[in-house]
Amino acid sequence: MPHSFGYRARTRRTFARGFRQHGKVHLSQYLTPIKVGESVDIKVNGAVHKGMPYRWYHGKTGQVWNVTPRAIGVEVNKQIRQRIIKKRIHVRIEHIQKSGSRDDFVKRCAANQVTCIEAKKAGARAVTKRSPAGPRAEAYVNGKVDVEELHPIP
Numbered sequence: 001m002p003h004s005f006g007y008r009a010r011t012r013r014t015f016a017r018g019f020r021q022h023g024k025v026h027l028s029q030y031l032t033p034i035k036v037g038e039s040v041d042i043k044v045n046g047a048v049h050k051g052m053p054y055r056w057y058h059g060k061t062g063q064v065w066n067v068t069p070r071a072i073g074v075e076v077n078k079q080i081r082q083r084i085i086k087k088r089i090h091v092r093i094e095h096i097q098k099s100g101s102r103d104d105f106v107k108r109c110a111a112n113q114v115t116c117i118e119a120k121k122a123g124a125r126a127v128t129k130r131s132p133a134g135p136r137a138e139a140y141v142n143g144k145v146d147v148e149e150l151h152p153i154p
Contacts, residue, residue, distance in 0.1 A: 011055050015046035023047070025094050032098065034072055038064045039099040042074060042091060051092025061099050072096050 008015070025045060034040065044058045051071055056078075066073025071090045078087045112128040119126035 007054065014055055014058055015044050015052075017046050029097075030093055032093075034064055034067060034093075034096070034098065036064050036067060039102055040064055040072065040074060040096050041099045041101075042076070042095060043097055045094045048092065048094040051090070052095060053089055053091045057089065057091075061101055066090070 003009070025048060039061060040063075042053055042057045042060050042062065044052055044055075057076060060076050062074040062076035064072055065075045065088060068090070071092050073088060073090050074096070076087050076089065077084050079085075108130075112126075115128060116126045
């Protein structure tokens with residue numbers, strides 16, 4: 001028998017609730033204030049069938065463009081072949097959470113501003129460029145520990 005091509009096809013584990021996370025949606029989910037322009041993550045809650053987005057949008061991050069009493073309008077970038085299209089969808093509040101993807105960037109910008117101001121006062125040039133962690137410093141191994149040598153069996 002051929003498999004189905006329905007709207008929720010192949011979502012058995014994608015929309016499943018986590019271990020010990022079944023049941024009603026917490027009230028804090030509904031009371032979280034979300035404003036236009038904020039960044040939100042679409043995370044489908046399998047317990048609520050209403051206002052559930054299509055499975056492609058699960059895990060995507062978008063910008064809020066509309067707020068209604070029960071739903072949020074989210075603008076998500078979707079790549080279709082060689083172009084990126086902005087898709088506007090309405091998703092119920094249960095399937096959305098505030099995104100923390102920009103928090104690191106905002107903190108880094110604030111730290112860079114402080115660094116630039118201090119460097120300007122000192123008359124130097126500030127380095128705000130990120131660089132990967134270099135190799136660890138050299139260290140000597142204590143040779144007083146008995147070392148067991150392993151050799152292949154002849």
